[in-house]
Amino acid sequence: MATRLSDVAARAGVSVKTVSNVINDYPHITARTRAKVEAAIAALDYTPNVSARSLRKGRSDFIALAIPEMGSPYFAELGAEISRAAKRRGITVLIDQTEGEAAAERFVLDGMRGQLIDGIIFSPLATAPAKLTSIAIGKPLVLLGERPAGGQFDRVALDSVRAAYDATTHLVSLGRTRIAAIGVGGTSTGAVRRKGYRKALKEAGLPHDPALELAGSGYHRADGAAAMRELLALPKPPDAVFCFNDLMALGALRTLADAGLSVPEDVAVAGFDDIEDGRFHSPSLTTISPDKEWLADNAVALLLDRITGDDNSAHRDLTVPYTLQIRESTAG
Amino acid sequence: MATRLSDVAARAGVSVKTVSNVINDYPHITARTRAKVEAAIAALDYTPNVSARSLRKGRSDFIALAIPEMGSPYFAELGAEISRAAKRRGITVLIDQTEGEAAAERFVLDGMRGQLIDGIIFSPLATAPAKLTSIAIGKPLVLLGERPAGGQFDRVALDSVRAAYDATTHLVSLGRTRIAAIGVGGTSTGAVRRKGYRKALKEAGLPHDPALELAGSGYHRADGAAAMRELLALPKPPDAVFCFNDLMALGALRTLADAGLSVPEDVAVAGFDDIEDGRFHSPSLTTISPDKEWLADNAVALLLDRITGDDNSAHRDLTVPYTLQIRESTAG
Numbered sequence: 156m157a158t159r160l161s162d163v164a165a166r167a168g169v170s171v172k173t174v175s176n177v178i179n180d181y182p183h184i185t186a187r188t189r190a191k192v193e194a195a196i197a198a199l200d201y202t203p204n205v206s207a208r209s210l211r212k213g214r215s216d217f218i219a220l221a222i223p224e225m226g227s228p229y230f231a232e233l234g235a236e237i238s239r240a241a242k243r244r245g246i247t248v249l250i251d252q253t254e255g256e257a258a259a260e261r262f263v264l265d266g267m268r269g270q271l272i273d274g275i276i277f278s279p280l281a282t283a284p285a286k287l288t289s290i291a292i293g294k295p296l297v298l299l300g301e302r303p304a305g306g307q308f309d310r311v312a313l314d315s316v317r318a319a320y321d322a323t324t325h326l327v328s329l330g331r332t333r334i335a336a337i338g339v340g341g342t343s344t345g346a347v348r349r350k351g352y353r354k355a356l357k358e359a360g361l362p363h364d365p366a367l368e369l370a371g372s373g374y375h376r377a378d379g380a381a382a383m384r385e386l387l388a389l390p391k392p393p394d395a396v397f398c399f400n401d402l403m404a405l406g407a408l409r410t411l412a413d414a415g416l417s418v419p420e421d422v423a424v425a426g427f428d429d430i431e432d433g434r435f436h437s438p439s440l441t442t443i444s445p446d447k448e449w450l451a452d453n454a455v456a457l458l459l460d461r462i463t464g465d466d467n468s469a470h471r472d473l474t475v476p477y478t479l480q481i482r483e484s485t486a487g
Numbered sequence: 488m489a490t491r492l493s494d495v496a497a498r499a500g501v502s503v504k505t506v507s508n509v510i511n512d513y514p515h516i517t518a519r520t521r522a523k524v525e526a527a528i529a530a531l532d533y534t535p536n537v538s539a540r541s542l543r544k545g546r547s548d549f550i551a552l553a554i555p556e557m558g559s560p561y562f563a564e565l566g567a568e569i570s571r572a573a574k575r576r577g578i579t580v581l582i583d584q585t586e587g588e589a590a591a592e593r594f595v596l597d598g599m600r601g602q603l604i605d606g607i608i609f610s611p612l613a614t615a616p617a618k619l620t621s622i623a624i625g626k627p628l629v630l631l632g633e634r635p636a637g638g639q640f641d642r643v644a645l646d647s648v649r650a651a652y653d654a655t656t657h658l659v660s661l662g663r664t665r666i667a668a669i670g671v672g673g674t675s676t677g678a679v680r681r682k683g684y685r686k687a688l689k690e691a692g693l694p695h696d697p698a699l700e701l702a703g704s705g706y707h708r709a710d711g712a713a714a715m716r717e718l719l720a721l722p723k724p725p726d727a728v729f730c731f732n733d734l735m736a737l738g739a740l741r742t743l744a745d746a747g748l749s750v751p752e753d754v755a756v757a758g759f760d761d762i763e764d765g766r767f768h769s770p771s772l773t774t775i776s777p778d779k780e781w782l783a784d785n786a787v788a789l790l791l792d793r794i795t796g797d798d799n800s801a802h803r804d805l806t807v808p809y810t811l812q813i814r815e816s817t818a819g
Binding site for chain 1: 551556557558559560563564566567570571574579580581582583584586591708712737738740741744745763764766767768769
């Protein structure tokens with residue numbers, strides 16, 4: 156049973172109101188009373204509950220991280236990094252899985268959590284950041300992801316067009332001429348990365364073949380595996396594939412193995428995210444590697460600056476550094 | 488800006504106190520006043536903050552899930568399932584990554600979160616469940632994991648001894664005689680699964696070779712890869728390896744690929760957890776597959792029964808069903 160205010164009062168021989176006054180640091184309490192109450196608090200190992208405390212000090216030292224999907228290794232790894240970055244600053248992160256549903260995302264944003272959460276790091280899927288004005292958030296918010304925040308919020312994101320351009324250009328540099336893309340669907344990640352992919356093909360003077368662009372809509376291993384099967388069934392299959400995330404690339408690699416094809420000899424494969432899975436896979440996966448620690452650290456720092464009010468500047472848009480990690484799936 | 492109580496009061500033409508009384512369902516409010524306030528709340532889309540609300544109704548409809556590591560696919564997949572199981576019941580799960588540190592685990596347990604969280608699903612790493620009496624938790628708690636709760640808490644767990652026995656017996660049935668184990672360290676998972684592994688060897692009449700038991704202490708891919716390198720350096724390397732989780736098995740598979748060895752012909756490999764990664768890997772990974780959906784659903788149901796007070800029975804210990812999934816890494 157948790158210790159209650161009344162237990163402390165009984166032990167100190169004072170009223171509950173007096174204990175409350177001591178905890179809340181009210182003036183007009185004698186040193187002797189304060190000492191008695193503090194001794195009782197220490198003896199009983201009493202912890203004031205956070206609702207009462209946060210109502211008083213106006214901060215809970217908890218922040219929320221809302222991500223679409225915890226089972227996705229990219230978000231799991233990012234969540235772990237953000238949790239670590241916050242812990243270094245004495246802040247606890249509570250993670251909420253929205254499954255990319257508009258209702259759940261709105262629930263995070265509409266301030267239902269009241270006093271509990273000092274601010275939110277939000278990776279939206281269903282909610283367009285441009286529509287966020289209409290929602291009364293009432294808390295500091297840092298956005299992650301592809302879509303611009305329109306100057307309303309701080310945002311930390313990769314330059315995904317440039318990264319997709321770099322990955323595609325790497326495949327071009329290997330002499331590949333039929334370079335497919337998996338994951339081009341949707342209005343967010345897919346659309347942005349497709350832009351970089353097409354730009355690279357255009358600059359290389361390679362023709363744009365719509366048959367080589369597949370939606371891969373779920374961004375899971377099974378989507379990549381299915382898309383790769385479609386590509387292999389084409390009259391002229393591709394000699395390279397750029398998957399818009401590592402999970403789909405790992406699914407595509409499984410399909411290629413099943414088909415008895417060699418990677419990278421027959422088909423070179425590149426991914427995006429640099430999840431641990433791809434580093435240990437055989438063949439290991441060439442990928443765009445965002446600096447997740449940098450991302451986490453800056454997202455948390457940005458949010459805390461807003462929470463403490465140390466930062467009243469215009470909203471900032473930070474660009475996450477990345478590298479292209481060339482591994483066995485493209486360099487044989 | 489979030490709508491405040493005072494905005495509602497102004498619009499309804501009543502005092503803040505009256506609005507508060509309506510929200511808190513106090514008696515002695517005329518129907519006319521109530522209607523005015525409710526109309527103002529609807530017009531302004533006002534949401535009372537959760538601290539105030541949960542102080543009143545005594546429940547927040549949030550539960551916490553404390554797991555050691557979000558970046559580990561097993562916990563990520565389990566967290567996603569628990570989040571889904573709770574959502575089906577109108578409950579939001581907030582996930583806290585303890586990194587298996589005693590201080591963080593204690594922080595979850597000691598009720599710091601006060602009114603916010605109705606209960607906790609806790610997968611301990613540093614904290615021995617037997618020591619939990621000493622901590623004033625003051626909230627319903629459901630334990631996950633290997634170690635018995637000593638009748639103090641509800642627990643949902645696999646029969647890990649039996650599952651490890653089954654996996655090892657499967658390797659024996661393939662005619663393997665030098666079966667190694669990776670992950671035997673520690674007092675929890677490692678010790679429990681080692682018991683099943685040794686029991687299977689003993690029953691099969693196979694000698695127990697301490698050189699074939701490696702700690703693999705971190706349970707990550709890198710630990711499995713390093714342990715496999717040690718095993719291959721032995722004068723008599725193993726012809727089968729049972730890794731106590733899939734991540735280590737995937738690391739071991741990478742080492743075997745680097746060494747030019749065939750799986751399962753030269754070395755058969757089995758894991759534990761059935762993470763998605765192992766299903767798509769080539770070779771796909773033979774593993775113990777706990778029914779994660781069952782686990783999640785029962786852990787949430789058990790916790791909610793305690794929270795609502797519908798269940799005042801003795802604490803229960805539920806055993807999670809599992810299957811042995813035989814895949815390419817053992818069946819060539």
